Amino acid sequence: MTEPRGxxxxxxxLQRESVLTIYEKSRDGRRAxxxxxxGVPERSLETLLPTHLRRSEAARLPEVSEPxxxxxxxxxxxxxxxxxxxxxxxxxxxxxxxxxLHERVAALPGNARVHPLQAPRRAQGALEVMWELxxxxxxxxxxxxxxLQPSAGSHGEYAGLLLTRAYHEDRGDQRTKVLVxxxxxxxxxxxxxMAGYEVVRLDADADGNVDLDDLRDKANGDxxxxxxxxxxxxxxxxxxxxxxxxxxxxxxxxxxxxGANLNAILGISSPGAMGFDIVHFNLHKTxxxxxxxxxxxxxxxxxxxxxxxxxxxxxxxxVQSSEGWVYDLDDNRPKSIGRLRGFQGNYGVFVRxxxxxLSLGADGLKDASETAVxxxxxxxxxxxxxxxxxxxxxxxxRVCMHEFVLSGAGMKRELGxxxxxxxxxxxxxxxxxxTVYFPLLVDExxxxxxxxxxxxxxxxxxxxxxxxxxxxxxxxxxxxxxxPHTTPVRRLDEAGAxxxxxxxxxx
Amino acid sequence: MLRAIGVASIEQxxxxxxxxxxxxxxxxxxxxxxxxxxxxxxxxxxxxNVSCEDEISFLGGGMYDHYVPAIxxxxxxxxxxxxxxxxxxxEVSQGTLQVMFEYQTAISELTGLPVSNAxxxxxxxALGAAAFLARQHHSxxxxxxSRGVHPHxxxxxxxxxxxxxxxxxxxxxxxxxxxxxxxxxxxxxxxxAVFLPLTNFLGAVEDLAPLxxxxxxxxxxxxxxxxPVTLGVLEPPGALGADIAVGEGQALGNRLDFGGPxxxxxxxxxxxxxxxxxxxxGETRDVDGRRAxxxxxxTREQHIxxxxxxxxxxxxxTLNAVAAVVYLSWLGRRGIxxxxxxxxxxxxxxxxxxxxxxGVQLLHEQPAVREFAIRLPVTGVDAVRRVIDTCCAHxxxxxxxxxxxYPEFDDGLLVALTERRSRHEIDxxxxxxxxxxxxxxxxGNGRPPAGAGKELAR
Numbered sequence: 008m009t010e011p012r013g014x015x016x017x018x019x020x021l022q023r024e025s026v027l028t029i030y031e032k033s034r035d036g037r038r039a040x041x042x043x044x045x046g047v048p049e050r051s052l053e054t055l056l057p058t059h060l061r062r063s064e065a066a067r068l069p070e071v072s073e074p075x076x077x078x079x080x081x082x083x084x085x086x087x088x089x090x091x092x093x094x095x096x097x098x099x100x101x102x103x104x105x106x107x108l109h110e111r112v113a114a115l116p117g118n119a120r121v122h123p124l125q126a127p128r129r130a131q132g133a134l135e136v137m138w139e140l141x142x143x144x145x146x147x148x149x150x151x152x153x154x155l156q157p158s159a160g161s162h163g164e165y166a167g168l169l170l171t172r173a174y175h176e177d178r179g180d181q182r183t184k185v186l187v188x189x190x191x192x193x194x195x196x197x198x199x200x201m202a203g204y205e206v207v208r209l210d211a212d213a214d215g216n217v218d219l220d221d222l223r224d225k226a227n228g229d230x231x232x233x234x235x236x237x238x239x240x241x242x243x244x245x246x247x248x249x250x251x252x253x254x255x256x257x258x259x260x261x262x263x264x265x266g267a268n269l270n271a272i273l274g275i276s277s278p279g280a281m282g283f284d285i286v287h288f289n290l291h292k293t294x295x296x297x298x299x300x301x302x303x304x305x306x307x308x309x310x311x312x313x314x315x316x317x318x319x320x321x322x323x324x325x326v327q328s329s330e331g332w333v334y335d336l337d338d339n340r341p342k343s344i345g346r347l348r349g350f351q352g353n354y355g356v357f358v359r360x361x362x363x364x365l366s367l368g369a370d371g372l373k374d375a376s377e378t379a380v381x382x383x384x385x386x387x388x389x390x391x392x393x394x395x396x397x398x399x400x401x402x403x404x405r406v407c408m409h410e411f412v413l414s415g416a417g418m419k420r421e422l423g424x425x426x427x428x429x430x431x432x433x434x435x436x437x438x439x440x441x442t443v444y445f446p447l448l449v450d451e452x453x454x455x456x457x458x459x460x461x462x463x464x465x466x467x468x469x470x471x472x473x474x475x476x477x478x479x480x481x482x483x484x485x486x487x488x489x490x491p492h493t494t495p496v497r498r499l500d501e502a503g504a505x506x507x508x509x510x511x512x513x514x
Numbered sequence: 515m516l517r518a519i520g521v522a523s524i525e526q527x528x529x530x531x532x533x534x535x536x537x538x539x540x541x542x543x544x545x546x547x548x549x550x551x552x553x554x555x556x557x558x559x560x561x562x563n564v565s566c567e568d569e570i571s572f573l574g575g576g577m578y579d580h581y582v583p584a585i586x587x588x589x590x591x592x593x594x595x596x597x598x599x600x601x602x603x604x605e606v607s608q609g610t611l612q613v614m615f616e617y618q619t620a621i622s623e624l625t626g627l628p629v630s631n632a633x634x635x636x637x638x639x640a641l642g643a644a645a646f647l648a649r650q651h652h653s654x655x656x657x658x659x660s661r662g663v664h665p666h667x668x669x670x671x672x673x674x675x676x677x678x679x680x681x682x683x684x685x686x687x688x689x690x691x692x693x694x695x696x697x698x699x700x701x702x703x704x705x706x707a708v709f710l711p712l713t714n715f716l717g718a719v720e721d722l723a724p725l726x727x728x729x730x731x732x733x734x735x736x737x738x739x740x741x742p743v744t745l746g747v748l749e750p751p752g753a754l755g756a757d758i759a760v761g762e763g764q765a766l767g768n769r770l771d772f773g774g775p776x777x778x779x780x781x782x783x784x785x786x787x788x789x790x791x792x793x794x795x796g797e798t799r800d801v802d803g804r805r806a807x808x809x810x811x812x813t814r815e816q817h818i819x820x821x822x823x824x825x826x827x828x829x830x831x832t833l834n835a836v837a838a839v840v841y842l843s844w845l846g847r848r849g850i851x852x853x854x855x856x857x858x859x860x861x862x863x864x865x866x867x868x869x870x871x872x873g874v875q876l877l878h879e880q881p882a883v884r885e886f887a888i889r890l891p892v893t894g895v896d897a898v899r900r901v902i903d904t905c906c907a908h909x910x911x912x913x914x915x916x917x918x919x920y921p922e923f924d925d926g927l928l929v930a931l932t933e934r935r936s937r938h939e940i941d942x943x944x945x946x947x948x949x950x951x952x953x954x955x956x957x958g959n960g961r962p963p964a965g966a967g968k969e970l971a972r
Binding site: 026028029030033037038039040042043045046047048049050052055056057059060061062063064065066067068069070071073076077079080081083084085086087088089090091092095097100102105106108110111112113114115116117118119120121122123124125126129130131132133135136143146147149158159160161162164165168169172192193194196197198199200201202203204206243244245246248249272273274275276277280281282289291297298299300301302303304305319320338344345346347348349350351352353354355356358361362364365366367368369370371372373377380381382384385387388389392405406408430431434439440442445463489491494495496497498499500501503504505508509510511512 | 515516518519520521524526527528529530531532534535536537540541542543544545546547549551552553555556557558559560561562563564565566567568571573574575576577579583585587588589591592593594595596597598599600601602603604605606607608609610612613615616618619620622623624626628629630632633635636637638639646664666667669670672673674676677678679719721723745746747748749750753762769770771772773774775777787793794795796797798799800801802804805806808810811812813815816817818819820821822823825826827828829830831832833834836839840842843844845846847848849850851852853855856858859860862863881883899902906911914918933936937938940
């Protein structure tokens with residue numbers, strides 16, 4: 008296992024250097040950029056741009072040399088923990104390995120330097136990538152019609168709700184409410200409001216499933232849509248899924264599947280098979296787009312026949328010609344909700360996702376989900392075996408899917424350390440902590456998602472580290488309470504940051 | 515591993531998945547392939563695209579073929595920036611958080627507004643986010659948007675406004691810029707927000723200060739869209755009286771990528787700080803008094819506030835912001851001005867050269883930094899496309915036909931420059947376009963002449 012490092016660990020000077028911003032390193036006259044000569048007959052700037060339109064005060068961008076830029080950002084990068092360096096079991100985020108082949112193919116000039124307004128006839132390769140990815144996503148989701156346009160999961164949710172609105176209004180049906188379980192991602196209720204709907208919260212039953220009585224009570228002709236994550240953010244597959252979708256369908260509402268947890272069911276089940284109308288994919292979760300410290304991602308949606316007419320514009324089309332398939336973009340979609348963003352979506356992300364689909368294939372995708380579920384259950388079993396559940400109880404005593412929730416309530420009570428303390432102490436052991444304090448309905452929650460790309464040895468080491476932290480806390484809870492000890496900075500004054508926000512460099 | 519779990523097979527782990535919702539047949543996808551075969555397949559697909567590497571491209575309209583310095587690739591490909599999640603654990607995310615802080619500063623400086631978030635998805639949806647802010651800010655029922663704003667932004671606003679029951683009124687253009695009289699007439703105290711372009715889709719620099727004064731007087735949220743590369747030479751939105759500046763950030767060190775991923779920027783006056791969408795990094799101290807950065811004002815956000823959040827956004831475009839901040843550091847305080855001046859000169863030259871072609875007219879005579887529109891002596895967008903095809907056959911992509919977005923300019927061509935388009939290339943554009951216009955075109959089949967471009971060779 009990874010050796011724990013305590014309060015007296017040797018500090019790396021690089022990690023603990025006092026940080027300056029790039030602006031504070033700026034010195035008058037330094038530079039990296041050398042402007043090309045214009046090479047054209049020049050005219051006075053006053054002639055080209057009237058004085059009142061010209062910038063009067065320069066933007067205070069830094070003045071630094073290229074070596075300084077490289078060193079500054081290289082040193083900053085070393086103050087990050089990243090997936091390539093260690094285990095990152097952040098629940099609901101699917102931190103699986105990011106194959107570097109994808110970076111290589113995305114960077115090919117035939118992808119990276121294609122202008123989005125290039126005529127479709129001169130971008131046939133790009134449109135074929137998009138077509139093939141649409142097909143793969145339709146296949147995986149069991150829903151036949153795909154729009155790649157949304158830029159991230161929440162953007163896909165928003166799109167799905169606008170489709171829902173268009174669908175109902177097209178039928179002359181005014182509906183106002185959207186059902187959202189308590190355990191849903193925060194994006195669900197936020198998207199509902201952005202789409203102009205009202206949130207109705209659904210309760211969970213004692214097993215963590217949707218409370219069917221509550222659902223039956225709340226499902227009525229006012230309900231436009233149900234948004235559901237299955238497996239839920241508790242890592243549990245709702246065995247009543249058929250009944251849930253039946254009840255909702257009966258009142259004429261649409262069914263939205265939050266695809267954040269799709270990594271559990273590839274090739275095993277699908278939103279379409281469960282009876283959903285709409286799903287979004289997080290290509291940055293399930294399909295290996297690197298997270299980039301908070302994006303870019305992409306949130307394509309797949310939908311059932313009844314919602315197809317309303318999909319965002321433009322749609323991708325293809326026709327057979329003597330030279331083979333010809334792909335095009337079709338803006339003539341009278342019932343479409345319209346555009347959600349510029350151009351064709353995050354194409355660079357599509358390239359990576361499609362490369363992933365090609366690499367894994369039908370067999371590999373199913374393997375990935377099975378292994379993800381195996382790894383999660385193994386880690387849970389391993390934690391139980393290490394006696395961890397005495398303090399970190401499994402929130403629901405069931406087989407989990409690709410992730411599971413522990414409650415730190417016992418640990419807090421017995422050992423006097425909170426989930427937050429455990430998370431911070433894990434940093435000293437070289438692990439990224441799981442998601443903490445989510446889902447909200449579990450006290451002191453810890454949501455653990457190991458993913459399929461981790462080895463048994465890594466899972467063992469992680470279980471050992473948690474056991475060690477609990478052992479250590481029995482002797483001296485202060486170590487965890489004051490953790491982390493070895494990171495570039497220690498716990499931060501977050502309240503102060505919010506109270507007196509400093510959100511930019513002062514000059 | 516199964517033994518440790520206490521099950522006999524992986525299948526048992528899926529016991530909660532009812533048979534009725536199982537997939538029976540294998541997925542209809544090919545079997546997996548070795549890395550080298552995936553590479554070959556992806557390369558073959560990429561080869562079927564005509565990129566700015568293959569032709570002299572004057573395409574713009576929101577995304578531009580700028581030179582991206584090598585250090586941007588080097589730094590953004592570092593695993594420490596490439597592979598982490600959103601910086602929820604600040605103790606081990608100081609790199610990303612400080613980059614966000616530096617990025618916010620750069621955007622704030624460029625746009626002349628005091629606060630910025632740490633990116634939204636891209637340009638048009640950033641405008642939509644500004645509209646949502648205005649809609650939550652007061653109960654007024656109308657948006658006013660200039661026809662000069664990017665067509666994709668106008669469409670996105672229309673899409674979003676539908677759900678909010680907001681009316682969107684468009685202000686016409688006159689002489690290539692937003693019609694000031696029409697704007698004044700359309701403005702009233704029921705206008706929630708106005709959306710005006712600093713440089714519009716036709717490339718014209720607009721004189722926005724008087725319009726923004728009117729908007730402020732009417733109590734509307736004043737939103738300005740801008741092209742960040744032009745802000746080295748143009749008076750920025752903040753100095754002109756805007757409340758919010760939004761736009762497409764691709765031109766700042768990001769690839770074209772056939773339209774994304776890039777980033778949208780969003781900066782605002784201080785009074786909107788707590789209503790802004792998206793992540794914001796703030797400066798603070800750790801328990802030992804060390805300087806540090808952290809995601810701040812999170813009570814605006816969906817994971818805390820759920821339905822009361824100021825936006826639903828979580829994953830945005832942080833890695834693209836890393837590219838932007840590296841690029842802006844590389845350009846530097848003087849470089850961004852020099853770049854803007856270079857673009858002004860070359861654009862002026864290109865305009866003069868193209869306007870000298872027989873039958874070609876400038877679509878407007880307004881100042882232009884890096885993009886301008888001309889009218890060709892042909893009728894209809896299909897005819898413009900045929901001219902473009904002829905030019906492409908000679909290795910020059912002359913620009914974007916305006917007819918679909920602007921039927922009133924169906925003879926229009928939008929021509930964009932970056933520092934990569936040399937005088938020689940501009941001369942070549944003028945020659946090729948002149949020759950194409952001098953050649954009679956076969957009407958009707960919409961196909962380029964034989965040998966046009968590599969797409970036919972494959």
